[in-house]
Amino acid sequence: MIHQIISPTLFLDKEKCLNNIRQMVDKARRHKKVFRPHFKTHRSAEVGSWFREFGVEKITVSSVSMAEHFANNGWRDILIAFPVNVREIEKIKQLAAKIKLYILIESVEVLDFLKKNPLPPCGFYLKIDCGYGRTGIAASDFLTIDEILLKAKSVPGFNFVGFLTHSGNTYTARSKDEIADLHYESIRFLQEIKKKFVLEYPDLLLSIGDTPSCSLMDNFEGIDEIRPGNFVFYDLMQAQLGTCQYADIALALACPVVAKHPARKEIVIYGGGIHLSKDFLLNENGLPYFGLVSTFDARGQWSNPLKNTYISRLSQEHGTVKCDPEIFDSINIGDLLAVLPIHSCLTASAMQNRFRIV
Amino acid sequence: MIHQIISPTLFLDKEKCLNNIRQMVDKARRHKKVFRPHFKTHRSAEVGSWFREFGVEKITVSSVSMAEHFANNGWRDILIAFPVNVREIEKIKQLAAKIKLYILIESVEVLDFLKKNPLPPCGFYLKIDCGYGRTGIAASDFLTIDEILLKAKSVPGFNFVGFLTHSGNTYTARSKDEIADLHYESIRFLQEIKKKFVLEYPDLLLSIGDTPSCSLMDNFEGIDEIRPGNFVFYDLMQAQLGTCQYADIALALACPVVAKHPARKEIVIYGGGIHLSKDFLLNENGLPYFGLVSTFDARGQWSNPLKNTYISRLSQEHGTVKCDPEIFDSINIGDLLAVLPIHSCLTASAMQNRFRIV
Numbered sequence: 001m002i003h004q005i006i007s008p009t010l011f012l013d014k015e016k017c018l019n020n021i022r023q024m025v026d027k028a029r030r031h032k033k034v035f036r037p038h039f040k041t042h043r044s045a046e047v048g049s050w051f052r053e054f055g056v057e058k059i060t061v062s063s064v065s066m067a068e069h070f071a072n073n074g075w076r077d078i079l080i081a082f083p084v085n086v087r088e089i090e091k092i093k094q095l096a097a098k099i100k101l102y103i104l105i106e107s108v109e110v111l112d113f114l115k116k117n118p119l120p121p122c123g124f125y126l127k128i129d130c131g132y133g134r135t136g137i138a139a140s141d142f143l144t145i146d147e148i149l150l151k152a153k154s155v156p157g158f159n160f161v162g163f164l165t166h167s168g169n170t171y172t173a174r175s176k177d178e179i180a181d182l183h184y185e186s187i188r189f190l191q192e193i194k195k196k197f198v199l200e201y202p203d204l205l206l207s208i209g210d211t212p213s214c215s216l217m218d219n220f221e222g223i224d225e226i227r228p229g230n231f232v233f234y235d236l237m238q239a240q241l242g243t244c245q246y247a248d249i250a251l252a253l254a255c256p257v258v259a260k261h262p263a264r265k266e267i268v269i270y271g272g273g274i275h276l277s278k279d280f281l282l283n284e285n286g287l288p289y290f291g292l293v294s295t296f297d298a299r300g301q302w303s304n305p306l307k308n309t310y311i312s313r314l315s316q317e318h319g320t321v322k323c324d325p326e327i328f329d330s331i332n333i334g335d336l337l338a339v340l341p342i343h344s345c346l347t348a349s350a351m352q353n354r355f356r357i358v
Numbered sequence: 359m360i361h362q363i364i365s366p367t368l369f370l371d372k373e374k375c376l377n378n379i380r381q382m383v384d385k386a387r388r389h390k391k392v393f394r395p396h397f398k399t400h401r402s403a404e405v406g407s408w409f410r411e412f413g414v415e416k417i418t419v420s421s422v423s424m425a426e427h428f429a430n431n432g433w434r435d436i437l438i439a440f441p442v443n444v445r446e447i448e449k450i451k452q453l454a455a456k457i458k459l460y461i462l463i464e465s466v467e468v469l470d471f472l473k474k475n476p477l478p479p480c481g482f483y484l485k486i487d488c489g490y491g492r493t494g495i496a497a498s499d500f501l502t503i504d505e506i507l508l509k510a511k512s513v514p515g516f517n518f519v520g521f522l523t524h525s526g527n528t529y530t531a532r533s534k535d536e537i538a539d540l541h542y543e544s545i546r547f548l549q550e551i552k553k554k555f556v557l558e559y560p561d562l563l564l565s566i567g568d569t570p571s572c573s574l575m576d577n578f579e580g581i582d583e584i585r586p587g588n589f590v591f592y593d594l595m596q597a598q599l600g601t602c603q604y605a606d607i608a609l610a611l612a613c614p615v616v617a618k619h620p621a622r623k624e625i626v627i628y629g630g631g632i633h634l635s636k637d638f639l640l641n642e643n644g645l646p647y648f649g650l651v652s653t654f655d656a657r658g659q660w661s662n663p664l665k666n667t668y669i670s671r672l673s674q675e676h677g678t679v680k681c682d683p684e685i686f687d688s689i690n691i692g693d694l695l696a697v698l699p700i701h702s703c704l705t706a707s708a709m710q711n712r713f714r715i716v
Contacts, residue, residue: 006445007423040674062675063628065365082675083616085628086692087364106617109691134676135617135626168673258441259464259493268493270421270443274707278636315526316398316703317420317440318492333467334444345674349632350708 038229162205277346396587497547520563635704660696
């Protein structure tokens with residue numbers, strides 16, 4: 001199996017992946033939450049089908065093209081968790097006519113546009129910013145929320161589903177406590193908003209979505225729906241946060257060793273920024289690293305990262321592996337190394353979401 | 359033209375690109391150097407054909423698959439400027455049988471391998487490290503150079519062409535003077551090596567390759583061949599180095615505006631790390647930015663970057679544009695912005711080297 005691999009290839013450990021899915025499915029069931037996983041991490045029809053075997057029917061995506069992709073693969077209940085791109089209105093119309101489509105609203109401008117360009121019947125979530133500061137209406141801005149909900153009533157066939165947030169700030173948290181603080185703060189914000197609008201919209205949902213909170217927390221009181229995505233593969237960023245163990249990371253990029261430099265204990269692999277992406281983490285000395293390194297067994301499975309061995313530099317096609325001296329001696333030109341990615345979403349995308357499943 | 363663009367699309371300004379090519383072709387002719395441009399930046403058969411119109415016949419690539427791609431598009435003289443990946447030996451054999459192929463050697467181990475797995479007649483360059491510290495034999499390590507050249511004689515059909523370096527350290531230089539220092543140092547190193555080996559190999563070439571040196575310098579004495587690549591598109595990294603002007607940058611990512619946040623003067627575009635790559639530069643305050651922003655005219659051409667306006671954050675599909683207050687007011691949801699890339703090689707790759715030529 002391994003001997004057939006001649007160039008950078010993205011390995012997906014199915015057992016680890018199924019285990020990650022199972023744990024999140026179980027958690028959602030245990031807490032009686034709707035589970036609407038985000039499919040942007042894998043963007044794969046096959047990985048999607050593994051979710052279906054666990055009874056998942058509702059999904060989240062982050063682009064119209066991703067929604068089309070999964071609609072073409074039999075998914076019938078899709079939320080596009082990205083601000084409406086009005087330039088894609090025709091495609092959104094086609095999707096809304098075909099499946100149960102949900103979109104995200106965060107501005108009066110887009111509602112005005114949809115009033116003039118009505119969609120087939122379609123649901124919408126209102127995007128709330130609970131502190132991440134990327135998109136959404138500020139959680140305290142009841143005025144704008146009110147204005148949007150009022151205006152939405154005049155858009156025919158447009159149904160308000162609930163309030164949604166993505167606490168992306170948990171990805172840069174430095175401890176479990178900090179993740180917990182952000183998680184509970186988001187929930188408090190959403191509940192405050194719900195309190196104000198629930199009389200008028202008794203069925204409104206509250207939906208949250210980040211992998212750190214969904215993996216680590218065990219209290220989702222008041223929340224109706226969870227939408228984590230990254231957990232399907234996890235990665236080094238999540239391992240550093242304590243959201244997963246190294247053994248849970250389901251992706252590794254197989255990279256041929258092409259050069260060794262004994263004086264500086266560096267190995268050069270065929271595997272660069274175009275394969276891994278340029279996302280990085282900082283080590284204890286404040287220096288960036290672009291992946292950790294492991295070895296494969298004959299079946300294509302990999303062990304935990306090798307000690308003191310990491311990708312110290314990436315150019316377009318080259319990766320430089322800084323090695324522990326003992327490990328350096330055990331690796332030869334022509335070997336295949338397993339690189340655990342910093343950010344699995346971007347590595348999967350760089351590899352065009354094509355996986356060698358092991 | 360512009361109104362047809364509904365999602366992130368990579369625009370290539372043909373006139374700018376032709377101008378970049380013309381200038382480098384002229385420079386190589388003026389200095390009587392062999393011009394073997396690196397095609398890794400564009401990886402495009404069409405852009406390649408533009409080079410051919412300028413009489414270019416020899417090219418450089420950085421992977422076996424790129425060599426196959428261009429061989430399939432009529433290129434017959436290709437250097438793979440990447441350490442030999444022995445796992446791809448069968449493909450390398452096929453290429454060497456079909457075209458005039460040159461490969462890179464930097465270790466005895468690979469020569470031993472090629473002795474046991476001989477190629478059809480094929481040329482090789484010896485990769486010299488003049489201080490960049492990524493790959494190659496240290497410029498002062500005459501012993502290893504000697505050993506490799508001696509061993510290469512016993513590999514049938516394997517012809518030594520010359521010494522090659524890539525001064526990638528010019529990309530992180532902070533001034534023209536620093537680039538000049540690195541450039542002349544590399545030339546001195548190569549000439550020292552040549553002095554020692556030219557008696558035995560009277561036809562040996564010296565080959566250099568980085569865009570900063572090739573664009574900025576005007577003295578290539580002793581050098582026989584230049585292999586720059588990035589100059590074909592240039593990018594913000596090169597503009598910051600002073601290697602090009604903003605007006606020379608031939609690529610811009612067209613991104614729809616999907617949200618506006620007046621309180622913080624931020625615009626959200628559909629265009630993220632999977633489109634632009636996560637490469638960044640630091641602004642005067644030491645903060646990272648991931649691109650500069652401009653607007654399109656009706657023909658799809660863009661102006662110089664808007665003042666005080668830059669991509670401050672990138673996630674998978676979202677880009678956050680921090681705006682000058684006046685500019686903020688002039689941009690609306692549904693508009694299309696032109697993002698000038700930090701690193702055109704990686705942006706082109708992220709967009710799968712598919713260009714909308716304008």
